Amino acid sequence: MDRSLKTNSLASHDVPQFYLLVALYLLQGIPVGLAFGTIPFLLKSMAKDTSFTTLGLFSIATYPYSLKIIWSPIVDSIYSKKSGRRRSWIIPIQLISGILLFVIGSAISKGIIFSGVDDAFHGRNGGIHDLNILSLTWYFGVLVFLCATQDIAVDGWALTILSKQSLTYASTAQTVGINMGYFLSFTIFLSLNSNDFANKYFRSTPKDHGLVSLGGYMKFSGVLYVLLTFYVMFNTKERPLEDVLPVDISKKKDDEAKVMIEYGDGDAVGTENTSSIIYTYRSFVKILRLPTVRTLAIVHLTSKLAFQCNEAATNLKLLEQGFKREDLAVTVLIDVPFEIIFGYYVAKWSSDNDHDAHHGFSRSSRCVRWLVGEKGVLTPWLWGFLGRLASAILGSFVVKAFPKDGQITTPYFLLVIVQHLLGSFMSTIQFIGISSFHTRIADPVVGGTYMTLLNTLSNFGGTWPRLIIMSMINYFSIYECYVPATNNKYQYRGNGMESCTKGLMGKVSVVRDGYYITNGLCVVFGILLYFRFLKRKAQQLQSLPVSAWRCE
Template sequence: MEPSAKLKKNSQLPRADLPQFYLLVALYFVQGIPVGLAFGAIPFLLKSMAKQTSFTSLGVFSVATYPYSLKILWSPIVDSCYSRKIGRRRTWIIPVQLVSGLILILLGWMISHNYIFEGVDNAFHGLPIGLTNVNIMSLVWYFGLLVFLCATQDIAVDGWALTILSKQALSYASTAQTVGLNIGYFLSFTVFLSLNSNDFVNKYFRAEPKPYGWVSLGGYMKFSGIVYILLTMYVVLFTKERPPRVRNLALPQTTNQGIEKAELEYQDGDVATDEKDTQDIGYIYRCFLKVLGLPPIRMLVFIHLIAKVAFQCNEGATNLKLLERGFKREDLAVTVLIDVPFEIIFGYYVAKWSSDADQSRDGAHGSILRAKREGALQRINRFFVGDAGVLTPWLWGILGRLTAAAMGSFVVARFPSDGQITTGYFLLVVFQHLLGSFMNTVQFVGISAFHTRIADPVLGGTYMTLLNTLSNFGGTWPRIIVMSMINHFTLFKCVAENGVTFVRGTGELCTTELMGTPTLVRDGYYVVNTVCVLLGIVLYFGFLKREAQVLQKLPVSAWRCT
């Protein structure tokens, strides 16, 4: 169904949807807290506090993030098993968030007492500084459990977004997700690492230096657990499964008296379908299998699995390479802090961009007329991303991230040999990070808006989870391979008393096993990043752009199982 002319003129978030929008932001925010720890802060602490940590070990720890990419396996259970009295989504959100909060508090206490991740908080307790006896697999289990709970909550929240927001506000579900997740992620990653760093706090806030920062990892996790529990109490006491059906507040329609009136529409997939069906796990799985058989879904699955390979070396290793070269942790934290307001503010406009682009489709005749009057700039735009549509921001996001990935090698290669960071080099690092991170947000919001547009509310969380899981998995399955390949292609020459030996991996092997002096011969980072970027360019212009044009022009009915 094409949007009406009046809807095209008013693509703003309806005022009646604001309470539901803010609730979604809060739910995604708490979800972003453990995600920021597992995806960002913990690998950063491992590499910066124990420089001998290999990229292979970091790749192993990335297994803890896999539940976020495999949640489709249990999403039909979340969709079909629920209490009618509590609500289809609240049945899962309430207990999962409560358990997550309690586990965060418990893990925070265990870290503070050196039962796990020994040594990470020693500076805050007057103990010798440095990681000791780090068991990577134990960290994988503990943080993997947190990510599993986050993934389960995400299934329920994604499904709730389809029915708690009106149809006019659905494109802003991705904005709520972007804003909430980014705030939680950056709070747990960038902000936490900054306040955890004694160098950062001493440099910018303290007159008298101290050997510790302001916030310990254990203390931060305990505080986060309390936030989880407080939000859960709010959901229990002050929310309902379905919002009241508000009228006369959204799309202007002038009456005879000249009063502007309107009506909000909602996607009541779980209301339109017999509730016995939605509580039948067999029915949900049958619908799910039917969706998987749809040709557009199969194509989208393949696109998601290959579209992010090109960025993995840059996003997984560039910052770590800068740390390895001598870039200070507090300075790197500042570069990321600068990015936070851009992520939050512009997430809204990217969602509006997707909505406006989707509404600009005008058929073949309109395309011919537009081609006649378009100028050079428009022709360039069409060359890079094709016809405007809901996937246009996603396509620009790919190009931006490819550019940032190519810049990553340049930034690392230009690191000052004397270790003195000049203002010009610092600004270069800021720009490269800002470009990659912002284009990641553009791509995320664009594809999330597309997912929300095509998802069948009868399947709710399962459908959204399928699409989001595939998108996430496309960014996680290559990571362990790419990180391992960096070690494989890195070559050191070890000069020892008994001769010269060449070893792959890290220079630590020279000193620990061969007792030699390591000299870097070839940095595998440059090899792998170059291969990733070239592969990304070929995939984009040879396949992704063309197929995105096809998918965004399909009617919504082509994506539905009901």
């Protein structure tokens, strides 16, 4: 084997495939950014009386992304041999997604769906009104379902479109691509959608709307989907270099010799079993029966509870208190270069830790060992957990320190940036660390199913608690409604803001904020979970041989 294959760098022959993966994951990030970030922000900023329970109900739209393992064996088994196992799904799913994005975007522009959100762009008045949260959840849930199905196929393709030398960078492509799409749909869109942001930085004559409407952005995204689908359709193969590889370099002269490029065998299994749904579901059950996978499942399903309140509600609480959404978007925008630039180095860090652990070079100080144990492939994931825990603690302080007069000072704005940067960057560290671990242990014979199972467990760990967390915030919150017309005061829990402000024409004040109680419970749970369970289990899992993750 050529010496270059022993390095952790991205091979030059894999660069086109790497950028293609980034583009495919970027498209995934568009619906994800809308459903996970933009829509809740628009609801809370344009209709401040939207309850956290309502936002929790909308979070159901994100569930398909965390439950895709249910139909991943179908995606892994049914395909056209002419198009290829992964392209058979990527091409039609992206085409349907693009059309649906365009149709929903057109309906939003006309006020048929999400009434009022784009009124200012089309000369209509009223703002958000007659909101049917269940219908809105359904429309975006379908988009996320299609996005999740594409993710199954792309995850499986990443195992075979890159050579084994560059497999570590599949997680880097995923992180960079999804984050770029997410920030495009969330941070950049919210900034350009804000009339205050547009008037301040781009216009000499103020207007009552921003530069980009939600409907217009979704239609534009739909066109991007279709264009990239055409590229995949006409300019890619299932195997990028299958017509010239492998090459036996022992039979070539030195000046004609080519490096042997070794690919994963996830698509190379041509037996009838791999095209059988029954076989794939049986493999799925076998994977779940592995003790190692069951332990990893428990880790995934419990670990993100620690920072769920912070990541789901801290920014929304800032909006509720009067922080402008365009300013909040700027704090997120600052994070983009960190996500893109340092994603590469985090992947290399994870790869180096794995290499050192397998060669007996694991050394660390007593303090480091107490915090994260001995060095290994999951060390970045453990550091990321501690960082996100610190961000959750800082989140409560940021909300508590919000200026009483509503005037955002520079020191406070910097504090918000630091808190968000800490949380998002540590989340990226965890994501790349665990994705590298998944890539290392996944059995390529059922590559799509195995990878999707592991990623699903990780994603679902951050999705299933959200409705519960939002409901807890509402449950623990007590508000007071003062009605000037009658000079009466009423106390209620978190679901009565709309009836107070619109029905009774009253003024709302907070008696007890359930956010602090809920976030405190999450943080305490996270500290106990980490030092009594997660750290020890991560040490055990990273030390196991790859054979412990294989089905017989």
